[in-house]
Amino acid sequence: DQQVKQNSPSLSVQEGRISILNCDYTNSMFDYFLWYKKYPAEGPTFLISISSIKDKNEDGRFTVFLNKSAKHLSLHIVPSQPGDSAVYFCAASAGGNFGNEKLTFGTGTRLTIIP
Amino acid sequence: DAGVIQSPRHEVTEMGQEVTLRCKPISGHNSLFWYRQTMMRGLELLIYFNNNVPIDDSGMPEDRFSAKMPNASFSTLKIQPSEPRDSAVYFCASSSATGTGYTFGSGTRLTVV
Numbered sequence: 001d002q003q004v005k006q007n008s009p010s011l012s013v014q015e016g017r018i019s020i021l022n023c024d025y026t027n028s029m030f031d032y033f034l035w036y037k038k039y040p041a042e043g044p045t046f047l048i049s050i051s052s053i054k055d056k057n058e059d060g061r062f063t064v065f066l067n068k069s070a071k072h073l074s075l076h077i078v079p080s081q082p083g084d085s086a087v088y089f090c091a092a093s094a095g096g097n098f099g100n101e102k103l104t105f106g107t108g109t110r111l112t113i114i115p
Numbered sequence: 116d117a118g119v120i121q122s123p124r125h126e127v128t129e130m131g132q133e134v135t136l137r138c139k140p141i142s143g144h145n146s147l148f149w150y151r152q153t154m155m156r157g158l159e160l161l162i163y164f165n166n167n168v169p170i171d172d173s174g175m176p177e178d179r180f181s182a183k184m185p186n187a188s189f190s191t192l193k194i195q196p197s198e199p200r201d202s203a204v205y206f207c208a209s210s211s212a213t214g215t216g217y218t219f220g221s222g223t224r225l226t227v228v
Binding site for chain 2: 002006034036041042043044045046049089091100102103104105106107108
């Protein structure tokens with residue numbers, strides 16, 4: 001039972017354009033959401049997060065949107081750069097923004113930025 | 116800080132052999148997580164520890180898998196006996212109560228032939 005779903009295994013975007021990565025979840029107990037970025041042969045690294053009390057969080061070129069009623073979140077990257085080419089994982093927690101809580105991850109989306 | 120350190124980086128073993136993966140968390144982090152990455156299921160949580168105590172091992176696939184955390188600076192994940200379907204990348208991550216998210220190690224790529 002995949003509680004966090006990333007239905008697009010891959011996405012290609014032209015450099016300079018907007019990249020939009022999507023994530024859906026089924027567990028209504030999830031109240032904190034994170035995006036991780038992973039390069040080949042490295043571990044995932046934290047990118048951006050959002051609490052369920054917000055619907056948007058922005059950090060530089062990265063913005064995460066949360067639609068609780070639809071149980072959907074998205075990551076926007078604008079403008080996209082070649083260094084953004086990586087696998088992006090969506091993750092969710094039911095314990096709020098507490099670092100000790102377990103995270104449930106999606107299957108990932110491979111983003112390729114075309115120069 | 117050197118980050119979360121995992122060893123070995125790569126492991127190739129024959130079916131039926133015992134495999135031990137090792138992890139050193141970041142000093143001061145009191146939670147440690149073992150994840151497995153596969154194409155089909157993404158990152159699956161196997162087990163996690165808080166203050167060296169196992170909290171949730173419901174993701175451990177079978178009795179062939181076991182994990183220990185004898186102290187705050189070391190954890191092992193053991194597979195005995197190993198099978199080809201255990202082939203995956205295994206990640207260890209650590210965190211603190213005040214942090215946001217985890218810090219992952221670079222992973223161990225396990226191949227069972």
